[in-house]
């Protein structure tokens with residue numbers, strides 16, 4: 001992780017810590033058996049989706065506590081792209097600005113804490129933090145995101161967010177027309193090959209030991225996409241985007257950027273303990289929600305990458321978070 005990113009993460013934690021300290025002042029202390037704060041809503045995960053939910057709820061003057069551990073998925077990227085009004089800003093700057101704006105709303109509390117367990121039912125949910133603090137709420141918004149699982153290839157995690165990226169909408173424009181690489185992650189990668197043509201006609205596909213059917217190989221050949229077989233043994237970074245992909249055969253392939261789609265998993269297992277219904281995507285698991293972003297359990301809403309099977313992004317997380325906040329609030333109107 002770059003020094004600049006580390007400093008920002010530290011700053012983010014500090015903001016959260018001061019609020020957490022206020023939260024744990026003498027006289028306001030809490031135990032893990034007794035709920036002292038009955039919120040309208042507890043939001044678990046205070047990044048793009050969670051803060052967007054908090055903003056709507058705060059503007060509706062609802063009591064909200066946002067619990068967050070400060071690890072947004074795109075923290076490895078130097079810039080965030082495709083977000084209206086915030087294009088090409090460092091992702092942690094966007095979040096810091098959002099937190100600052102939320103300070104206007106007296107009913108919104110931002111707490112730097114990890115939700116460790118959740119129990120209860122609509123109107124009586126209880127959340128216990130890893131520090132043992134217990135909070136109550138009538139509704140929950142789950143927005144704790146997903147974690148990308150780095151493959152065991154030397155250089156992969158070091159390059160993630162720089163020379164190795166997942167999404168052409170996020171990072172394609174800056175390297176358009178250049179030589180791209182793509183690590184095959186399953187049949188959905190064939191769709192990526194077609195998609196990438198809007199950015200470049202210089203693409204090399206790395207199978208990394210995965211089987212590709214003969215008809216797909218024929219289509220790749222028709223599209224002039226070379227296929228490099230064999231396991232990748234190392235990815236060597238060269239500058240901010242460029243990388244050299246080393247293959248077990250001794251073949252080295254330099255690329256100007258490498259696209260990859262590692263599997264991911266939810267950042268926490270709280271939905272499992274709540275037995276919420278999930279669905280599988282080619283790369284992981286997401287929570288099922290209805291059109292009001294309510295999960296399979298009444299009173300529990302979900303937003304952001306944790307519940308987005310199609311196109312995870314900052315914009316979609318913010319939209320879904322706003323919807324979850326609004327529908328949670330409307331469900332409490334008498």
Ligand SMILES: Cc1cc2nc3c(=O)[nH]c(=O)nc-3n(C[C@H](O)[C@H](O)[C@H](O)COP(=O)(O)OP(=O)(O)OC[C@H]3O[C@@H](n4cnc5c(N)ncnc54)[C@H](O)[C@@H]3O)c2cc1C
Nearest residue numbers: 045047048049070071073074081115145170304305313314
């Ligand atoms: C390398 C990379 C680059 C990207 N670039 C872009 C881009 O340029 N533009 C774009 O639109 N999208 C980009 N994305 C996608 C974007 O990062 C996600 O879509 C977005 O972060 C989803 O927001 P979210 O709020 O759902 O989840 P996240 O941003 O992942 O936030 C989840 C939050 O929940 C917290 N949390 C987790 N568990 C707990 C718990 N138990 N208790 C309390 N808090 C918890 C985490 O610390 C985190 O702060 C990129 C992704 C990657 C991997």
